[in-house]
Amino acid sequence: MIHHAHLGKVVHHLKNGRVREFTPKGKIFTVSGGKLAKQNPIERIGQGGYSARLFVGLKVGRKLKWKIADVVKIVWDVRERQKATPDASILAQSGIYKDMKGRRIVEPSVQIIILDFSGQPKEVFVYQMQTLGEALCRELEQETVILEIQNKGVIEDVYTVKA
Numbered sequence: 001m002i003h004h005a006h007l008g009k010v011v012h013h014l015k016n017g018r019v020r021e022f023t024p025k026g027k028i029f030t031v032s033g034g035k036l037a038k039q040n041p042i043e044r045i046g047q048g049g050y051s052a053r054l055f056v057g058l059k060v061g062r063k064l065k066w067k068i069a070d071v072v073k074i075v076w077d078v079r080e081r082q083k084a085t086p087d088a089s090i091l092a093q094s095g096i097y098k099d100m101k102g103r104r105i106v107e108p109s110v111q112i113i114i115l116d117f118s119g120q121p122k123e124v125f126v127y128q129m130q131t132l133g134e135a136l137c138r139e140l141e142q143e144t145v146i147l148e149i150q151n152k153g154v155i156e157d158v159y160t161v162k163a
């Protein structure tokens with residue numbers, strides 16, 4: 001329920017001609033359900049668990065071929081097929097590595113961050129992320145995708161994924 005209120009200076013003109021003024025001072029607080037409401041409420045949704053970071057390039061050889069939108073589509077489609085929430089954060093970045101021919105490659109790339117809110121066993125979550133990495137590798141024509149598995153923010157495993 002919303003109650004509209006004027007929280008500024010108030011002037012009352014009484015019948016006897018007197019004037020009363022009130023100017024509020026101090027902070028304004030919101031009270032909801034008899035409790036003081038936080039200005040920016042947060043809700044705890046879990047104690048943390050497994051998460052994954054996948055690193056994938058957007059070039060094929062030396063030619064820029066893919067866009068972030070292509071990555072978004074692949075992540076969404078694979079996670080939907082896995083019957084898992086497709087929520088992810090995708091960060092644009094620049095990657096540097098040595099290819100199989102020994103050349104230095106600098107390319108735009110992305111980092112995909114996925115948090116497991118469902119509490120999957122580690123084996124299941126890792127398998128899902130491996131499958132996602134394989135799809136990214138295959139569909140974006142990459143030599144490899146790097147997959148990092150974390151547990152409560154601590155890196156536990158790092159894999160190279162190939163199609």
